[in-house]
Amino acid sequence: MPHRNPAVLDSLLAGNKTFATKFSQEEPVLLKELAAGQHPKIFWLGCSDSRVPESLIVNARPGDLFVHRNIANSFPPSDGSSLAALAYAVAHLGCRHVIVCGHYGCGGIQAAMTSAQSHHLVSPTDEGEAAIAKWLAPVRGLAVAQCRAASLSGLHGGGTEGLNLLVESHVTATVSNISQSSVVQTAWRAGIPLSIHGWCYHVDSGRITDLEVQEGIWEEDDVTPGTKVNGVNGVKANGVKVNGF
Numbered sequence: 001m002p003h004r005n006p007a008v009l010d011s012l013l014a015g016n017k018t019f020a021t022k023f024s025q026e027e028p029v030l031l032k033e034l035a036a037g038q039h040p041k042i043f044w045l046g047c048s049d050s051r052v053p054e055s056l057i058v059n060a061r062p063g064d065l066f067v068h069r070n071i072a073n074s075f076p077p078s079d080g081s082s083l084a085a086l087a088y089a090v091a092h093l094g095c096r097h098v099i100v101c102g103h104y105g106c107g108g109i110q111a112a113m114t115s116a117q118s119h120h121l122v123s124p125t126d127e128g129e130a131a132i133a134k135w136l137a138p139v140r141g142l143a144v145a146q147c148r149a150a151s152l153s154g155l156h157g158g159g160t161e162g163l164n165l166l167v168e169s170h171v172t173a174t175v176s177n178i179s180q181s182s183v184v185q186t187a188w189r190a191g192i193p194l195s196i197h198g199w200c201y202h203v204d205s206g207r208i209t210d211l212e213v214q215e216g217i218w219e220e221d222d223v224t225p226g227t228k229v230n231g232v233n234g235v236k237a238n239g240v241k242v243n244g245f
Helices: 007-026 028-036 080-092 107-117 127-152 159-179 182-189
Strands: 042-047 065-070 097-103 195-201 208-216
Touching: 007 028, 042 080, 065 080, 080 182, 097 159, 107 127, 107 159, 127 159, 159 195, 159 208
Parallel strands: 042 065, 042 097, 097 195
Antiparallel strands: 195 208
């Protein structure tokens, strides 16, 4: 029996033919450069959500971004996959900027908040569901703390506003986790200019908000004078370390 793909896969293969033809006609030099190797300057840690295609939402070209995506754009210290991607990006590709990009309306964030508001931790018996719960446990911890703080203030920690706040808090926590990783600490000790930034994407508008959550060392050409990084003023340049790094 001849091999047949489902129609949805055939549409992807047809789309690739269209892309390849257009790309080779419009960007023949870039195509040749990419065949020789990659030299991205940005490591992108994003969510696996199908609505947040990183290259499209920042209008990037092939070769601009080295990408790692997972549920809720997380960077658990114990996750070897995320750490390996970061290590390869920094040590082998020479990426000098890390972008953690969350997005509003994230299903992982919603699941963590729902679990936190249930006031009791359920241990799934299904292996897949247990893996999801374990992965989202750190986000659930943030959600529990947020709900507790809201309750003490007489506020409701959930709803759209609460979910958006959790999205942003998780991005901030992920930036912190990355900054504390052995990969980043080693780079900073060596004086390598490496910066980490927290962004959030609005699915309903296609816009990105820079949360101004930033850590690291900047090269002089990359810095706008007067920029604040975690409350520190001034230009971060030529291997000068900030925030105690």
